[in-house]
Amino acid sequence: MESSHISSLRFWYLLIPLLFAFITQIFLKLLKQQISSKSKQTTSLLPPGPKPWPIVGNLPEMLANKPTSQWIHNIMSDLNTEIACIRLGNIHVIPITSPEIACELLTKQDLIFASRPRNWSSEHVSGGFLSKLLVPYGEQWKKMKKVMTNELLSPRRLQWLQHKRVEEANNIVRYIYNQCKNNNGGGLVDVRLTARHYSGNIVRRLVFNTRYFGEVREDGGPGFEEVEHIDAIFTCLRYLFAFSISDYVACLRELDLDGHKKNLKNATKLILKYHDPLIQDRVHQWRNGNRTHEEDLLDVLISLKDSNDNPLLTVNEIKSQIMDMMIATVDNPSNAFEWGLAEMLNQPETLRKATEELDSVVGKERQVQESDIPKLNYIKACAREAFRLHPVDDINPDHVSMEDTFVANKTYFIPKGSRVILRRQGIGQNPRIWEEPLKFKPERHLEMENNKDVGFKNLSLNEPSLKLISFSTGRRGCPGIMLGSTMTIMLFARMLHGFNWSVPPNETTIELSELEGYTMKAKPLMAYATPRLPAEVYHIV
Structure with a gap:
């Protein structure tokens, strides 16, 4: 009897684990089927896009169709969609040209989409993810955003630095005037160079309290050092946000298969060649007590203290944040003015309306000032x-x-x-949103939806509804809206108020073609300028 009982116990000791293993196997199988079913369901709900290859996704097509931005545009056009999904390696890239979806992402779901990719290029330019613009969401980003918003770009700080911006607006007028004066009253102007160096001059003055890294130019124009500095910044911008294969395949991160790393390293090295000595010298001055009051934004960054009265920022954080400010400041104002003037030269009526508004608001006895900006709605419409x-x-x-x-x-x-990307040109030229989307028509911004009178009160360059992207919105929106808007409007206003512009001699129109694969104008704009104000107004600046 006892032997039978023992045998029964052994049977159950063996059977129970087997039953448990069997039940576990069935459970895992059912769970796997459920996950697989859910995966298929969610995959079927992905935005439309090209069918990916196993493992590599659509990388072969990306490599075979350069430039990548044009390839993405073609995919979306062929699919007739305003949101797509392109798998590069194991990463889903989601391009969007719908203002409504873009708004949903950056307002209702802003926190979910508040991070940045950990690309090699972003890490390199940000000095190891130390600044604000390129840093993934986290404590470092929160720290640097607070510094930017509260300390560098607050209304109080911008007011404090206004005189530096005015001096650079004066300088760019003087530079063009000198070119005209030296050519019997009229001169051929490289508008791209002029606009870029106006932007570069402002950010150098705000950050380093200097216009020049090298010798001062009597005519107010840039020297070799300033040209090299600005060219390096634009090279940096070109490769920083480019599509690199190593950004999507982790094992290729250390390689430079497309040459982007080499170009980016060279560009950042050139920029830092000018920045680092100034920053190191200034830090040394503050530590030695040879400098005790703030004159520019570099002083502000060095002077910031934490709750224990220790420096809030390391030297590397300061260097990284200054790099951030340089690459985020120079491109939009200069590009907008070059394209805007090119379009206006081909549409003389828009140029006439702009100068009439300036003459009405400002007159011809003085230069445009920042205090005039609220009344310059047509100028702002041209910039928008x-x-x-x-x-x-x-x-x-x-x-x-x-x-x-x-x-x-x-x-x-x-x-x-x-990785969600908002296609700025795709949104701005969306035919569902804009009538005659390829036509330069500033008046459209003065006829604002639902309330046409609003546009004539105080038009803004920012567009929170994202029907066009100027400064974006949400947590990752540009904190420099006031500075960027002021720089852009003043560049338009000073140039159009101070000079008559026409196409170069022996030409009838301005060519408006884009550089292949980019939105930049294919050829730098050359335009003929003559002074339109009394001589004494220029002598003042």
Whole structure:
């Protein structure tokens, strides 16, 4: 009897684990089927896009179709969609040309899409993710955003630095006037060079309290050092946000298969060649007590203290944040004015309206001042139209989704880790949103939807509804809206108020073609300028 009992116990000791293993196997199988079913369901809800290859996704097509931004545009056009999904390696890239979906991402779901990719290029330019613009969401980004918003770009700080901006507006007028004076009253002007160095002069003055890295130019124009500095910044911008294969395949991160790393390293090395000595010397001055009051934004960064009265920022953080400010400041104002003037030269009526507004608001006995800006609505409309039609780049910096989500009334699934890109030109030229989207028509911005009178009160360059992208919105929106707007409007206003512009001699129109694969004008704008104000007005500046 006892032997039978023992045998029974052994049977159950063996049977129970077997039953448990069997039940576990069935459970795991059912769970796997459920996950697989869910995966198929969510995959079917991804935005439309080309069918990816196993493992590599659509990387072969990306490599075979340069430039990548044009390839993305063609995909979306062929699919007739305003949101797409392109898998590069194991990363989903989601380009968007719908203002409504863009708004949903950057307002209702702003926190989910508040991060940036950990690209090699972003890490390199930001000194190891130390600044604000390129840093993934986290404590470092929060720290640097607070510094930018509260300490560098607050209304109080911008007011403090106003005289430096005025001096650079005066200087650019003097530079053009000298070119005219030295050529019997009229001169052929390289508008791209002029606009870029106006922007460069301002940011150098605000940050380093200097216009020149090298010798001062009597005519007010840039020297070799300033040209090299600005050219390096634009090279940096070109490769910083470019599509590099190593950004999508982790094992290729240390390689430079497309040459982007070499170009980016050379550009940042040139920029830092000018920045680092000034920063190191200034830090030394403050530490030695040879400098005790703030004159520019570099002083502000060095002087910031934490709760224990220790320096808030390391020297590397200061260097990284200054790099951020340089690459984020010079491109939009200069590109907008070059394209805007090119379009206006081909449409003399728009140029006439702009100068009439300036003469009405400012007159001809003085220069335009920042206090005139609220009344210059047609000038602002011209700038907005340039941002809409000719953004400096089609691709906005990536937003990375930090969790799975759905957009467009749960129509489309966006997986965690996806890189969402707002296509600036695609949104600005969206024919569903804009009538005659390829025509330069500033008046459209003065006829604002639902309330036409609003536009004539105080038009803004910012567009929170994202029908065009100037400064974006949300947590990752540009904190320098006031500075960027002021720089852009003053560049338009000073140049159009101070000079008559016409196409170069022996030409009838301005060619408006874009550089292949980019939104930049293919050829730098050359235009003929003559003074339109009394001589004494120029002598004052």
